[in-house]
Amino acid sequence: MRIAALGFCCVDFYENINRHYVTGNGIDCIINLSKKGIKSSAVTVVGTDLYGKEMLETLNNYNIDTSHIQVRDGSTSIYRMALKNGTDRVHLENIEGVMKNYTPTPEDIEFVKQHEFVHTDLTGKVLHLLPEIKNAGCKIVFDFSIRKNEDDFKKILPNIHYAFFSCEKKDDSIKDFLIHAKSYGPELVTATFGEEGSMCYDGHHFFEYGINSVPVINTVGAGDSFIAGFIYGIMHGWDIPACLKSGADLSSEIVQLFNPY
Template identity: 45%
Template sequence: MSVHACAAGFCCADVYEKLGIIYPTGNGIDWGIHLQRMGVPTSIVSVVGEDVYGRRMREQLDREGLDTSHLRSDEGQTSVMLMDLKNGIDRVHLEAIDGVMATFALTDEDEAFVLTHDVIHTDLFGNCLSHLAEWSEYQKTVIMDFSTFSQDPEYECERYIPFVDYAFMSFEKDTPDLREWLHHVQSLGPKVATATLGELGSVAYDGDRFFTCGIVDAPAVVNTVGAGDSYIAGFTNGVIEGLDIRSCMQAGASLSARVVSAFEPY
C-alpha cells in the first residue's frame, strides 16, 4: 500500500522586489513538492487569495501533480513574504503580510480529508495546531517544523511536541545546551528530535543516542532559502522508505545541497 502525505497549514508567495522574482512557497509547500517529486502522493490543505499570487501557487502545484482539491481560494490577498538577499546568498525576511492566512482554519471537511493521509506535515503558522492531538490519536505520522522558535515562550511549543512524531528545529551550532534541549524534546513524545544547523549539518536524538550528519557539498550556493524544508522532505522520505536515522539525515542533507544550488526552494 502506498503512503500518502499531506501538508496542512501555511503557504505564501516569496517576493524579491529588487530582483523582480516571485515564487510560491511555504514550509509545507516546499516539503510537499519535494515528496511528490520523490514519488510520494501529496496533498496541500491551505488557502490562497484570489490574486496573481494565488493563481501562481495553484498553477505550480498542479504542474507538480499535487492534490490541490483542498487548497482554498478566498477573497483577499495571498500571504506574502517580502524578501531580500544578503551577500547575494542569504535570505532576509523584510516583511510578512498575512493576507487570507490570518483567518484560515480547517473546516470539518478539511480535517476529514487530512485524516485520510498517512503522513501529515504542519508548522507554527498555518493555524492547524489545535488539530495535532487528533492527528496523533488517529496514529498519523506527524512531521512538525518548529523553525527557530522551539524555545520561544511566545509559541508554547512544549504544548504541541507530545503530539509530534518527528520534530524539527533550527539552531546555529551543536552545543551541550542544544543536546540537552533535544533530549528534553524527544522525552515529551517524538520518536526523533532533529536540529538543523545550516552549514554545520544536523544533529538528531532518538531517546537512545545522538546522531550527527554533515552537509553535502553543493556545486554552488545560490540561495539558502528552502534548505531546511528540503532537509525535512528528504528525511521524511527516508522514514517512509524505512531507512535508519543516519540514512534519513543523509537523505535530507543530499536534497538540501541540491536546493541551495538553485534560486527557487525546490
C-alpha cells in the first residue's frame, strides 16, 4: 500500500519566536503515515535554497520517496506564521516562491498513478489532474481545509474519494452540509470540529467521534494528522468509527508537539 502527496509544500516560519519546520498538508499527512509504516512519496517542487535542502533531508529521514520532487532555481514556498493564545497558529502571508509556477511533469504524473492513494488539496495547482488520476485507479484524499466554495465542490468532489473539511463548530447545519457534499459523488465526507470532535457521512449514516483530552502545545498539524490516522484505517479495511478514532488518536499525539508530525 502506497500513498503520494501531490502538490503543495512549504516552510512554516514563526518570526516572533524564530522557529520553523518544513510542511504542507500532504507533507504532514504522509510523514505521519510513514511513521506508521506506510510507503509514501512526495511529488512537489522546492527551491535551491536551504529550506529546499531541509525539505528533502527531512523527507528522506522519514524514508519518503523524493525522486519526483522538482528542484528549481529560486526560493522554497514560505508561510509567515504567528501563534495566537500561545497554541493556535495564524497564517500571515504565503510567499509562493518556486511553487508559483509548479507543474508536474508527465513522468511525475505517471509516477503518482502507481500509488493506491493520492493526497492533495486546493493549493497544489493540480486540480486539473484529478480526473486522470482517479481514472488510473488511485483513491484520492482531498483536504478542503476551511474552504466550502460551491464552485470547488462542482469541479473537485466528483473526482475524489475521501473529502475532509475543517469547521469551526458543530451546529445544526453540518449534516445538511455533508449530505450536500456527498451528493457530488465522493465515497466519504468528513468534517472536523476541533474540540468538538468529528463527523463522517457515507451516504446512509452519520458517524461521530469526540477527542482525547490532552495538553495542547500547538494546534498545527491537527487536521493533517487526523486525516493520516483516518486514512490509515481505510487502508487497513477498518469501519468508519474505527477510522474516526484512529484520526482522533493520532491528532491528539500531534497537538502535544510543536511540529506537525
